[in-house]
Amino acid sequence: MSRQRIWGKGLRQGAATGLVLALLGGAVAAQEIELILPDGTDDLRTSIENASLLFALESADIPESGPPSPADYVAAARADYRRILTGLYAEGHYGGAISITVDGREAAGIQPLEAPGRVERITITVSPGPAFTFGRAEVVPLAQGTEMPDEFAAGEPAYSGVIEEAVGAAVDGWREVGHAKAEPGAQEITAIHPETRLDVAVAIQPGPRLSFGQLLVSGNEAVRTERIMAIANLPSGRTFSPDALTRATRRLQRSGAFSTVAIRETDAYNADGTLDILVELVEAPPRHLSFGAELSSVEGVTLSASWLHRNLLGGAESLELSAEVNGITGTSGDADYILSVAFDRQATFRNDIDFSAEVTLQRLQEPEYALDSFTIETGLTREVLIEDLIITAGPGYTYARERTPFRTREYQLLTLPTGAEFDRRNDPQNATGGYYVDVELTPFYGLEGIGSGGRAYIDGRYYRSFGERFVLAMRGQAGAVLGVGPEEAPADYLFYSGGGGTVRGQPYQALGIEITEDFGQGPVTVEVGGALFLGLQSEARFAINDSFGAVAFVDAGLVGPDPGDPSVNDWHAGAGLGIRYNTPIGPIRLDLATPVTGPRAFERVDVYVGIGQSF
Numbered sequence: 001m002s003r004q005r006i007w008g009k010g011l012r013q014g015a016a017t018g019l020v021l022a023l024l025g026g027a028v029a030a031q032e033i034e035l036i037l038p039d040g041t042d043d044l045r046t047s048i049e050n051a052s053l054l055f056a057l058e059s060a061d062i063p064e065s066g067p068p069s070p071a072d073y074v075a076a077a078r079a080d081y082r083r084i085l086t087g088l089y090a091e092g093h094y095g096g097a098i099s100i101t102v103d104g105r106e107a108a109g110i111q112p113l114e115a116p117g118r119v120e121r122i123t124i125t126v127s128p129g130p131a132f133t134f135g136r137a138e139v140v141p142l143a144q145g146t147e148m149p150d151e152f153a154a155g156e157p158a159y160s161g162v163i164e165e166a167v168g169a170a171v172d173g174w175r176e177v178g179h180a181k182a183e184p185g186a187q188e189i190t191a192i193h194p195e196t197r198l199d200v201a202v203a204i205q206p207g208p209r210l211s212f213g214q215l216l217v218s219g220n221e222a223v224r225t226e227r228i229m230a231i232a233n234l235p236s237g238r239t240f241s242p243d244a245l246t247r248a249t250r251r252l253q254r255s256g257a258f259s260t261v262a263i264r265e266t267d268a269y270n271a272d273g274t275l276d277i278l279v280e281l282v283e284a285p286p287r288h289l290s291f292g293a294e295l296s297s298v299e300g301v302t303l304s305a306s307w308l309h310r311n312l313l314g315g316a317e318s319l320e321l322s323a324e325v326n327g328i329t330g331t332s333g334d335a336d337y338i339l340s341v342a343f344d345r346q347a348t349f350r351n352d353i354d355f356s357a358e359v360t361l362q363r364l365q366e367p368e369y370a371l372d373s374f375t376i377e378t379g380l381t382r383e384v385l386i387e388d389l390i391i392t393a394g395p396g397y398t399y400a401r402e403r404t405p406f407r408t409r410e411y412q413l414l415t416l417p418t419g420a421e422f423d424r425r426n427d428p429q430n431a432t433g434g435y436y437v438d439v440e441l442t443p444f445y446g447l448e449g450i451g452s453g454g455r456a457y458i459d460g461r462y463y464r465s466f467g468e469r470f471v472l473a474m475r476g477q478a479g480a481v482l483g484v485g486p487e488e489a490p491a492d493y494l495f496y497s498g499g500g501g502t503v504r505g506q507p508y509q510a511l512g513i514e515i516t517e518d519f520g521q522g523p524v525t526v527e528v529g530g531a532l533f534l535g536l537q538s539e540a541r542f543a544i545n546d547s548f549g550a551v552a553f554v555d556a557g558l559v560g561p562d563p564g565d566p567s568v569n570d571w572h573a574g575a576g577l578g579i580r581y582n583t584p585i586g587p588i589r590l591d592l593a594t595p596v597t598g599p600r601a602f603e604r605v606d607v608y609v610g611i612g613q614s615f
Contacts, residue, residue: 033058036125044091044128051087052080054122071115077107077122088128089160094191094198095129132158135197139170141204146173158198167202174206180240180265180275181207210240213274219281223257227315230347231255232279240275243387255346257316259284286311294610299499299508300330317345334365354381367509368527369491373400377417393418402491405526406517411449417442425463429586430613432471436461453483455493461615469543475615477535480563486531487515494529497557497572500608502535504555505574505593513561530559537615549580572597586612
């Protein structure tokens with residue numbers, strides 16, 4: 001027999017507490033819980049412990065009211081017969097026997113009001129019996145295209161969770177094609193003990209195919225109901241779809257006007273074959289003020305602040321005023337200043353199209369150039385049929401004054417920024433699985449003082465968990481400027497590498513390209529940004545506990561003068577270690593990095609501090 005003893009919390013609190021509890025008599029907690037399993041069945045121990053209320057009671061923190069009473073232990077023991085049996089079913093054991101004794105008495109025979117005044121020992125003895133496999137495995141009828149779990153088949157281990165998964169898949173299949181009220185019907189589940197076989201037959205009742213009925217909105221006070229209905233975009237008469245409900249929930253959440261969004265179906269459908277949808281909302285505070293800060297030993301301090309109105313005109317329109325100063329006390333040049341005003345309105349022109357407009361005024365003082373610019377951009381955004389894919393496009397205008405080592409110029413641009421964002425991360429702030437892709441294409445036409453061309457940029461990220469504590473995160477970046485050379489393109493459209501967003505450990509924008517220009521006094525060689533950029537960042541993230549994590553990372557970047565000739569490029573790399581501290585607003589990160597290429601490889605260490613994962 002395999003045994004495990006769990007000593008009671010009453011005993012662990014020390015002699016003084018033990019004396020007080022002894023004087024109180026009936027308040028003494030159990031001092032020992034023992035789980036006995038047959039030899040060779042230790043693989044079931046975790047499932048049984050997770051199912052048991054006794055183990056949960058014993059491992060819980062002691063409340064201010066004191067440790068559990070004997071009556072609490074007796075109640076938990078009586079409930080554990082069914083809970084442990086359910087745990088055995090989950091592991092495919094359908095012929096188990098369970099005995100739970102409280103100081104030698106079978107717990108099932110102790111009435112709740114007859115609990116002893118003191119409990120010394122509780123013994124759980126489990127004989128799980130043999131493991132069963134599926135014989136008949138049938139859930140019918142199925143909607144066309146329904147994918148059932150591979151484990152639900154004759155000869156496979158008969159885990160009860162697989163049955164639930166199979167029935168759930170069948171019901172979901174019918175709901176996907178409009179049968180919103182599909183549900184399990186008659187069920188026949190038989191354990192054939194001599195053959196250790198479990199026969200399962202479940203009938204599904206699809207019910208009628210339904211369409212969306214009325215949208216019944218509640219909880220809104222400042223946001224108009226007709227605007228909520230437009231944003232949700234669930235018009236009456238459309239065939240019911242769970243995905244449509246998910247998209248409606250996401251659109252209302254993305255508006256920012258609501259702190260809580262709950263969308264659910266009414267219990268019964270209407271006689272005309274429509275199903276009304278309930279939208280229950282809690283409005284967020286209309287105004288929000290936020291501040292941010294980041295620190296780098298090379299780039300200096302970045303400070304940002306924003307003021308947001310979430311419901312400017314009563315229709316969930318947002319207006320955000322933002323200010324950012326970066327490069328304070330940095331070694332990479334003077335500080336940069338950015339001011340912006342952004343307006344967003346969902347369900348504009350059409351219910352599935354969102355409108356945005358942004359005005360930006362900035363002064364950039366980078367190591368290789370200085371830029372004063374005024375930009376206005378508008379955009380239309382649509383979430384297309386592929387879930388989580390958002391397309392944005394709209395015209396823009398830029399007026400800029402640019403100063404480089406070889407000239408000063410003023411220019412005007414017309415632009416058409418176009419983007420696609422595909423986000424399948426499980427948590428955008430601290431992803432442990434999924435992927436993210438952002439593609440930006442910006443054709444530009446020089447109205448005055450500059451040529452015409454285009455800029456392309458792609459950012460891809462991938463996350464994969466290995467167990468509960470380890471996450472591998474990868475990021476790849478690529479960019480190109482087309483139609484004009486680096487000497488003619490807008491300076492802020494070119495690419496540099498080095499610093500927190502590209503290669504940690506290397507100096508900020510340390511890697512560009514060299515060009516030679518003749519200013520009338522002979523040729524002069526200067527460094528500018530490149531027309532080609534490739535970047536790779538990789539992190540191994542390990543969760544030490546619920547609060548702290550450790551990170552090891554390697555970054556690399558490549559910059560070149562010509563997207564069509566990748567053979568003429570320079571590259572560099574950096575590596576380092578970091579720690580993360582989890583907070584409700586995202587992890588606080590501290591990274592230490594060093595260059596691993598170049599003349600000062602491994603000779604310096606840079607520090608990066610911020611909120612949120614690096615990517």
